[in-house]
Amino acid sequence: MTGQQIPEQRAAEAAEALAAGGTAVTARAVRERSGVRMTVAAEAARSWNEREAQAEAVPAPPAAVEARFVALWREAVAVARGEFVEARTGWHATVEQAQAEHDAAVEDVERAETERDALAGRLEDAGRLHASAYEALTTARDEARAETLTAREQAAAAEIRNGAALAEQRSRADKAEARAEAVAGERDRLLAERDELRDMNRKQKD
Numbered sequence: 001m002t003g004q005q006i007p008e009q010r011a012a013e014a015a016e017a018l019a020a021g022g023t024a025v026t027a028r029a030v031r032e033r034s035g036v037r038m039t040v041a042a043e044a045a046r047s048w049n050e051r052e053a054q055a056e057a058v059p060a061p062p063a064a065v066e067a068r069f070v071a072l073w074r075e076a077v078a079v080a081r082g083e084f085v086e087a088r089t090g091w092h093a094t095v096e097q098a099q100a101e102h103d104a105a106v107e108d109v110e111r112a113e114t115e116r117d118a119l120a121g122r123l124e125d126a127g128r129l130h131a132s133a134y135e136a137l138t139t140a141r142d143e144a145r146a147e148t149l150t151a152r153e154q155a156a157a158a159e160i161r162n163g164a165a166l167a168e169q170r171s172r173a174d175k176a177e178a179r180a181e182a183v184a185g186e187r188d189r190l191l192a193e194r195d196e197l198r199d200m201n202r203k204q205k206d
Contacts, residue, residue: 010034011044025049116204123201126194137187144180148173 005013014034015025023029025048031041151173 007034007036007040008044011036011040012048014041015044015048019048019052112204116201119201119204123197126197133190134187137183137190140183141180141187144176144183148176148180151176 011030011034014030014036018025018029018033025045027038027042027045030036030045031038034041034044036044
């Protein structure tokens with residue numbers, strides 16, 4: 001810059017220099033660089049920014065280009081709509097299948113719950129039956145033991161009186177003891193069956 005340049009020229013050159021250096025072209029920056037009055041700097045900055053805006057502006061497309069763009073846009077919209085309809089149909093089918101699977105799962109759960117309740121009822125009935133059987137077997141065992149004791153006592157008394165009678169009493173005692181063992185075995189079998197039903201019901205709940 002030279003001192004013989006008019007202020008407008010100095011301001012214009014300052015604006016160009018600021019832009020080349022990557023600094024924003026503002027009235028303050030032009031004034032500080034060129035030393036001109038603020039009004040001259042503001043006008044120079046405005047003029048430079050307007051020229052740059054015009055240079056960067058994109059011109060309107062020709063009619064032929066715009067018509068081709070519209071045609072392409074319509075085609076793209078048609079394809080997108082077709083894909084959307086196809087995707088929506090697929091999703092509807094997927095949702096219907098999922099609903100059917102859900103309904104089937106609900107039916108399976110309800111059926112399992114029904115079977116569980118039925119098994120629980122059977123277990124409860126079996127428990128009552130086993131309790132009654134256990135009580136009856138216990139009574140029978142006690143009676144058999146009492147009978148055995150009585151038979152042995154009678155056999156002991158009869159041994160003194162008669163050897164033949166003693167043998168008969170011993171036989172009765174042995175039979176009574178065998179009956180007691182059979183009753184105890186049956187009781188144990190029923191208890192094992194009750195425990196098995198309980199295990200089945202526990203597994204069904206799990």
